[in-house]
Amino acid sequence: MTHMQRFIVSDIFGRTKALEQLASELSGNIEIIDPYNSEIMEFENEDAAYSYFTKRVGLHEYTDKISDAVKASNCHVSLLGFSVGASAIWKLSGNPDMNNIIGAVLFYGSQIRHYTEKDPLFPINLVFPKTEKHFSVAALISKLIQKDNVQIHRSNYHHGFMNYHSRNYSESAYKKYMQTLCNVPFNKSIHMVAFDGACRAVSGEDALRSGQANAPAPIPPKIPA
Numbered sequence: 001m002t003h004m005q006r007f008i009v010s011d012i013f014g015r016t017k018a019l020e021q022l023a024s025e026l027s028g029n030i031e032i033i034d035p036y037n038s039e040i041m042e043f044e045n046e047d048a049a050y051s052y053f054t055k056r057v058g059l060h061e062y063t064d065k066i067s068d069a070v071k072a073s074n075c076h077v078s079l080l081g082f083s084v085g086a087s088a089i090w091k092l093s094g095n096p097d098m099n100n101i102i103g104a105v106l107f108y109g110s111q112i113r114h115y116t117e118k119d120p121l122f123p124i125n126l127v128f129p130k131t132e133k134h135f136s137v138a139a140l141i142s143k144l145i146q147k148d149n150v151q152i153h154r155s156n157y158h159h160g161f162m163n164y165h166s167r168n169y170s171e172s173a174y175k176k177y178m179q180t181l182c183n184v185p186f187n188k189s190i191h192m193v194a195f196d197g198a199c200r201a202v203s204g205e206d207a208l209r210s211g212q213a214n215a216p217a218p219i220p221p222k223i224p225a
Contacts, residue, residue, distance in 0.1 A: 003029065004187050005075035009066055009085030010034040011163060012053040014041050018164035025178055026080075028186030033069050033085070035062050046160075046167060053084065059111060063088040070098055078189040079104035080181070082162060087111035093120035103191030105181070108132075108159045113140050120149040125191045127177075128152065129159045129168075151191075 006028050010019055014034040023030050032038070035057040043049040066088050070077050077100050081089040086109030092098055103123045106112075112126075113135050126144065128137050141152055157173045160166025164174075184193050 003075040004078060004189070005073050006030045006078045006080065006190060007066070007069060008032045009079060009081040009089060011083035011085055011160075011166075012046075012049040013043060013163060013165050014039070014049075016040060016042075016165060022162075022178070025182055026190075027182070029075070031069075033066055035065070035084075043165075046165075049165075059084060059088060059091065063091045067092050067095070067098065070101060073100060075100070076189075077101045078191065079106075080190050081106045081109065083108055083160065084111065085109075087115075090118060090120070090124070091115050093122065093124060094118045096121060098122070103189030105190050105193060107162055110134070110159065112144075116140070116143045119147060123149045123189070123191045124151070125193065126150060126152045128154045129161070130154070130156055132159060 006026065008019065008023050008026075008030060010016075010032060012035070013019075014036040015032055015038050017040070019032060019034075023032055035053060041049070041052070043052065062084065066085075070092075079089050079101060081087075081104060086106035089104050089106055090109055090112045093101075093104070098121070101122045103125075105125045105127065107127045108129045109126070110132055128141065131137060137154065141154065144150055145152055155161070155173070157170050158168035160168035161170040161173045162177060163169055180193050181190065184190050
């Protein structure tokens with residue numbers, strides 16, 4: 001395997017014009033994986049998207065779909081996942097059959113909290129939101145921070161900030177993160193991105209500090225290419 005393929009793994013909204021635009025901004029051989037076989041669903045809102053996804057697809061089936069796409073690729077694979085897509089990538093990250101994956105960047109994969117026993121076999125750069133409604137981000141980070149192949153950043157934004165269709169979309173955050181994602185050469189794994197001031201590194205000490213969920217943290221160092 002000498003070529004690089006980048007898979008963008010969607011959230012519950014699936015393939016959208018906005019996600020296609022995101023893909024077009026990145027360089028390299030890029031393919032979108034979504035839960036709905038590339039059909040643009042045009043959900044009215046997040047609640048409608050969540051209801052449809054949970055009833056018709058589910059995390060386990062979506063994970064299998066991603067696994068099949070990776071296995072079918074004859075290239076080195078780099079993954080960029082959002083929300084449930086990020087969680088699905090995390091879920092398969094300990095599978096030795098996924099040996100052509102060389103790295104991943106996972107944005108706000110909230111279901112990761114149910115699979116903290118996973119030990120990724122490839123490098124993963126986790127980007128967590130400032131807060132989550134149903135669990136403590138700091139507590140989850142404290143469970144993951146010491147794992148091999150895991151780098152963690154905590155953003156100043158909320159779950160969904162990269163998705164134009166999310167109620168938490170932030171145009172300024174999108175631009176910041178896309179600028180740094182776009183700086184990764186097409187022949188490098190996207191996990192090598194360094195977010196600089198767009199988000200903050202989280203140390204084990206920060207994560208374990210009780211009552212300090214939003215405490216400032218240092219800017220992460222550059223990740224060597």
